[in-house]
Amino acid sequence: MADFRRLPNLTALRAFEAAARHQNFSRAADEIHVTHGAISHQVRALEAELGVQLFTRAGKRIALTEHGQQFAIALRRSLLDIAIATDVVKAATGHRRLTISSLSSFAARWLSPRLGNFIEQFPDIEVRLQSSTYLTDFAREDVDVAIRFGQGNYPGLAEEWVMDDYYYPVASPHFNGGKLPATPQDLVRSALLRCDLEPWMPWFKAANVALPEPTAGIIFQDSTMLVRAAIDGQGIALTRHGMVSSDVASGALVRLFDVTVKCPSSYYFVCPPASLQKSQVKAFRDWLFCEVAKWKAADSGQLHPSAAAAPP
Template sequence: MADFRRLPNLAALRAFEAAARHGNFSRAAEEIHVTHGAISHQVRALEEELGVALFARHGKRISITPEGERFATTLRKALGDIAAAAAALQADSRQNRLTVTSLTSFAARWLSPRLGRFIELYPDMEVMLQSSNQLTDFVRESVDIGIRFGRGNYPGLSAEKLTDDYFYPVVSTRFNHGKLPRTPEQLAKHPLLRCEMEPWTPWFRAAGLDFLEPTGGLVFQDSSMLVRAAVEGNGIALARHSLAFSDIESGELVRLFDVAIRCPQSYYLVCPPESMHKPQVQAFRNWILEEVARLAQPVV
């Protein structure tokens, strides 16, 4: 049995392998995130410990020696085996973990209230829900799958359309002491809530109105906050169907009129292509497709 107590310093071995692969101490230092001097010192210490010159120095240039080349080949295989074993262990440990990222509004108003049903189906699975309006680096952030609202252009990712969405006005039944507008023209008398980048004008035109885009009043950056403000009776909101549907079903909100317009964007399920082979990702995909199918589409 090998005496592992006689192994050279592992940091020095890693430094040497990187230097041998790059043929340059500076590029090895960049890879390992240490200084050029640290790489040089670790390689020199390894040479002294082994009693063999691993590099020939020519001023600032280096070239690997035949002994160094043989050692680097063996070392590279050993480090590769260690890396593969570590990756396998990490994959095993993550089989019961699923990390999902979603737009903040969709996570708050649609996904989060329904995730309990997914947990009931897979009680041993740990689900981490991340809500963000920023683009996600799936590999760096260890995210398995995401839900995005856009036009389906996600380079390098597998993208599957979940559903379209629609805009229409909603209001609390308590708004204006229950005296709600009966015609689109009567909207002019009331405060109109809106989100940035989601104007009223396209809906006005679909309803046959020549109203100008509202100014003043409450403007939200997050669509879930817009719906919340409508529930609290702060005005009439131009809301997305997916975000307002639950409050309409519960009676907190009512939809005004039978005019709806389709959103330019749709919801997409996105992930790195290799992630689609993970059992937990497949389970989530199948579940969410069934949930989306239950979402009744509005009358337009």
Template sequence: MARRLPNFSALRAFEAAARHENFSRAAEELHLTHGAISHQVRGLEEELGRPLFVRHGRQVKITHDGLKFAQLLGKAFADIAAATDTMRAAGGNQRLTISSIPSFAARWLAPRLGRFIERYPEIEVVLQSSGALQDLTREGVDVGIRFGRGNYPGMLVVRLMGDVYYPVVSPHYRNGALPVEPAELARHTLLRSLARWTPWLRAAGVALAEPSGGVMFEDLTMLIRSAADGNGVALVRHVVAMQEIASGQLLRLFDIATPSPDEYYFVTPPHAAAKPQVQAFRDWLLEEIAAFQRQQDLIT
């Protein structure tokens, strides 16, 4: 006798709501309304005969039983995604889902990705960009490109490369009256991001406090755009700012760079590591990075 399963859409709505602990973000992920998520979760709770969330207005907190159920559902959805990928591969259509931090995806990976597609036309590439640390297994992602310290429990991790910080400015900033010595930065607008200025200022021998106030840019692309628009001096990572430097939109100030404590990593769930498309992408990416680093050595 076949077992009666809950509505699949309700299960997906609940799993997404549990993962985010927020109905609105679950609705955005599944392209539904907040009301639709709430309705499906309510229906699932009625079918199961127990609450899955504790509600305080529009704020929700998952129950202990709900959390255990969501974890099992997440694993089941990951298994379904893996089985689907296997079937696609057997049919000759290999899908590769890559999740990358936005700055690396837009400024380094995407401009080179065409070469991978030319080499492996049978692989369908899905490139996602996310600044949040995703659960790659639960979300069916084959490869994550992360910027951090390499500590990703349960994942297979390969270091890709490091990066350095240095200040840049538009050639038109203050009508071209640019700082000549690091100490002159005290009289200029220092744009802020999540990367602190203090390590670079110390390396440059500048006794200047960490900038405060003004806009805090969490997205490096927006930080670089603001600097290119002449709004101030920005502390940037080389890998994500080199396009504007090469084009002349930004000028690198001084010959001082500090190594980033975070580095770029190739992160793979164990079940995805053996996929031919994942292995092909990893090998190609390491080749591209080696070529990029050789080119940087020639430039510097």
């Protein structure tokens, strides 16, 4: 049986974890609302109790030692387990909160318009949707689940493939006075819009057209802004199907040609394994996969059937 009397002072552990994460005593002090001196004192007391040096110090600069790095990883994992257990207990009393992190474009264009349905089904769950282009650090952030757009393989986390996505060009029906390009080669005379890190070249190759990668015009950092620019008639955009399928269905955008290119990244449902114990996480996971299935079934042939197939 574990002897919990051997545990270091919990205040010192919290101070060390914050200092290790920030690599800075002052920022750690700001986070937990104490003085710089208090953080330094707690860390030194912890080092004395453990009998090892956790940080190297050079003036105001600090860096984790090898022992410090190992201890910080183990401590962060334990604190995350405590936070999750706390949420589970709170849920048992009737209070349920769900924090979702998602790529900004997916949150705005696909997830957010559907979340009202989730809230109707689960009115007792308080939902917070965070949009970010950065990967969620579950050990540091108050997030239950994330929808990630990537390659999968997230060590230490539970993950499930949700769906793939596909690129194709779209334009406003009013672009160029309604005279839209008839063939992919006609794109050479059009203003081509694109997002950062989402080049046109793979689609050009699939369409068998010898066009160079566009270098003029705006490079958008977010797909939501790219779609808005296309709807406003600023040019022809290379977009993901998940971002524009509703606009194509409504007629706000017109899909050009029948060529699609599979995105190198896919959408994944990701969370710490312990979070799967939370009833609100289970509810959201089941709802999400149900919504994806309904969306694919209602897609009305906008995309070829292979878009609904899971990767091998």
